[in-house]
Amino acid sequence: MQHSCTVCGKAFETSRAHARYCSSTCRGRALRTRKADSASGADVVTLSATASSKRTAVASAPADEESVSLVEVVTQQLRSAGKLATYGGQQALVVAKRLQASGGDTGAAVASLSKELERLMTIIMADVQTEPDAIDEAQAAVLQLRTTRRRRG
Ligand SMILES: [Zn+2]
Numbered sequence: 001m002q003h004s005c006t007v008c009g010k011a012f013e014t015s016r017a018h019a020r021y022c023s024s025t026c027r028g029r030a031l032r033t034r035k036a037d038s039a040s041g042a043d044v045v046t047l048s049a050t051a052s053s054k055r056t057a058v059a060s061a062p063a064d065e066e067s068v069s070l071v072e073v074v075t076q077q078l079r080s081a082g083k084l085a086t087y088g089g090q091q092a093l094v095v096a097k098r099l100q101a102s103g104g105d106t107g108a109a110v111a112s113l114s115k116e117l118e119r120l121m122t123i124i125m126a127d128v129q130t131e132p133d134a135i136d137e138a139q140a141a142v143l144q145l146r147t148t149r150r151r152r153g
Pocket residue numbers: 005006007008009010021022023026
């Protein structure tokens with residue numbers, strides 16, 4: 001299916017329903033922009049029309065977006081890999097939920113949970129055909145969760 005990159009606007013071909021970026025470069029850029037946005041308020045760099053409308057949405061409901069993102073990302077990745085209803089998939093979800101619920105309060109616990117999630121996702125995705133993005137995106141979500149909470153607390 002045909003998507004357009006939310007960062008550079010380039011059209012790209014993907015089999016993933018939730019793909020948003022044409023490359024890891026753009027994903028990284030989007031992540032940095034989001035961090036910059038939440039750090040310094042609303043009027044920061046606009047990379048594209050999509051990015052700016054997204055920022056409006058985030059500004060109106062920041063807590064919501066953060067609290068659903070990690071578990072949602074993991075769920076989507078597992079579902080698209082056909083691994084949601086497997087033992088490993090459910091394990092990964094449990095870890096993702098715990099990680100999200102922990103909210104980054106205790107550094108060591110969160111670090112070991114995110115390591116565990118990474119390990120599980122790596123194993124689960126190992127026999128899925130070439131979806132390295134799946135692990136990337138889950139890690140990006142974890143990273144974002146941790147960064148956001150740390151700054152807030
Ligand atoms: Zn792009």
